[in-house]
Amino acid sequence: MVVSFLVGFFVVSLLVEEPVILQQPLYFDYTLPQPVASAQIKGAGSRGRALPAGHKVIVTLKLLTPESNFNLQVSTEAISSTGQVIAAFSQPCMLRFKSLPVRLMKTFAMALPLLIGVQTETQQLVLEVLSYKEEFRRTDAIKVRLTPRAGTLDLPQIYHAEILLHTQLPRRKEVVYNWKWTLCVWASLYIYVLLLIVVFCCFKPFDFLEARAEEVAEAAQYRGHGRLEDVKVSEKFTEAVSRWRGMERRRRRIGQVAQRELVEGSASSAAGETSQAIEAYADCAASEIAS
Template sequence: MALLSPFISIFSIASDSYHRAEEAVDAVESVFLKAPSKVIHGTTTLLRKIGFGIVGAVYVCMVMIVVMLLAAMLGVGLVQLWIEEPVFMRESLFFDYTDANPKAVFTFGGFVDDGSIKKGLMGVPPGHTFHVSLALLMPESDHNMQTGMFQLTAEVLSADGNVMAKSSQPCMLRFRSLPLRFLRTFLLGAPLLLGISEETQRISIKMLQLKERHPRSKVIRVTLIPRAGTVCLPQLYEAEILLISKLPWTKEVVRSWKWTFYVWASIYIYITMLIIILSCCRPLLFPITAVDPSHCPDSDETEYTGESKEARAEGRDEKEISEVLRRWQQRRRKRKAIILHGEMVDSTECSSASITREDTSMAVDEQDIVDSESVC
């Protein structure tokens, strides 16, 4: 048996090498078999992530567009409430020629003397400075030429009838000599006969300028007064009053830069709304999408219990180390079994020696188990 012991050791070494080579081949084959599945799983995971990213980006863009439109509407509405427009009014006047001094009343506060409401008329906002002008359309008649100068008086009255402002202006037709009138009539004879041109003059007179304040003005009263020493009043085709208000300089600046205020107000409201959404309504902008476990074959419960990737990697490493130790222990047991089998054949004559070797082998196995446990 002493001669066979070298061959037995060589055989054990060869078998161990063969087992190692076989395990290496199995490991390589398993790697090559797992490679396609890993590639497919990685590609599927990547495509799924890209799809979720595109859907999330579209959703976030839609939410931000809706918020932007809402902010623009609020910004424009708030600035529009802040901005004031100048008042522009044009109204016809009708003088009462039954009086010695004909009067015409213009009410821009919405009420007339009899208590009825005139639709479409508005008051002048406080702080505005309004200008009042009169436009008279007068015929070039001999009566008007002989009347010559006459007086126009305009008064601004409050709601309780007090006079807030008063202005008086002289007025007359523009003079044209007799030869000029004949020549004009000769040249414009055809248009005059066809009604294209008329023998009239339009006179525009600036009467009043007043800053609106409390008490509010309600009525403008215009009076025709003849020249002193006469009772002749001018003939009129039409009479109109024109009222234009001017904004204070601060409101005029706001009105001139209203589009800038629209943009900046909308931007500030948009940023404020985004901050509120991100602070209080984050799920509205970034909804939490649950992942279906059936689509992730390699996922385990640790992914849904909130464990980190490092913990899962450490668990995987521990599993691999325990598997390597288990295989190493199996190889050692096989090798010792072969050696013990050869020694038992040679130890039929000496039982005491075999018992000692068994005790020794058991001690060695126990020591190996202790070593393996310490390694683990």
């Protein structure tokens, strides 16, 4: 069971794609009239590969700038490994405006936090600068260019800049990703049943031979036990026959003795009756003579 669960989780982890999330800092080259920064994307995908084909790529730019009145244009390009532009987008970046009285009142109210460094006069801009679908031409880098407003050459200072790239899975893959734990359980159960079938089909002949050997041993043991029982029964039968023969002999002897006694008794009784008859006849004859 444990093996099936391990194999199921391993198979699902190989089949299920995960969304790619990448966060890299940007460093603009201010030696150029239009500062440019690029972030390498190759190898940022899952398992160290490029961005998977079919994913929707969303690029977000985060800028930390001082509170100023400068506006600029942000241009973003997705570059392939051959240097071709896969997708490009340009949009204005409008810094939040604050009038002078509001800024003075805020500075007066936050004077102590500003002096001790708890609060700073900065603002963070979050821009969704690019959105496209990854195809067979894989993205190798994201290039960001800052262009000043027309008629000006000034650009706002940038304290920190970073790019956040994340992908969205296709519909089917997204459903599979959201239900990956359920798929792991079901895959583990199917693998467990498959392993049981394989074990029963492959190792059943060995079990049959073992069971056959056990049956033969039991049969031999039963036969030996049966022979012992037959010997015991024959001995008992012989003993019973000898007892019966002895009883028959005793009965015959008793019958012969009884017959002898009966013959002797009948002979003695017949002699007595004869003597009595003779005596009666003699008495009768004597009485007739006397008369």
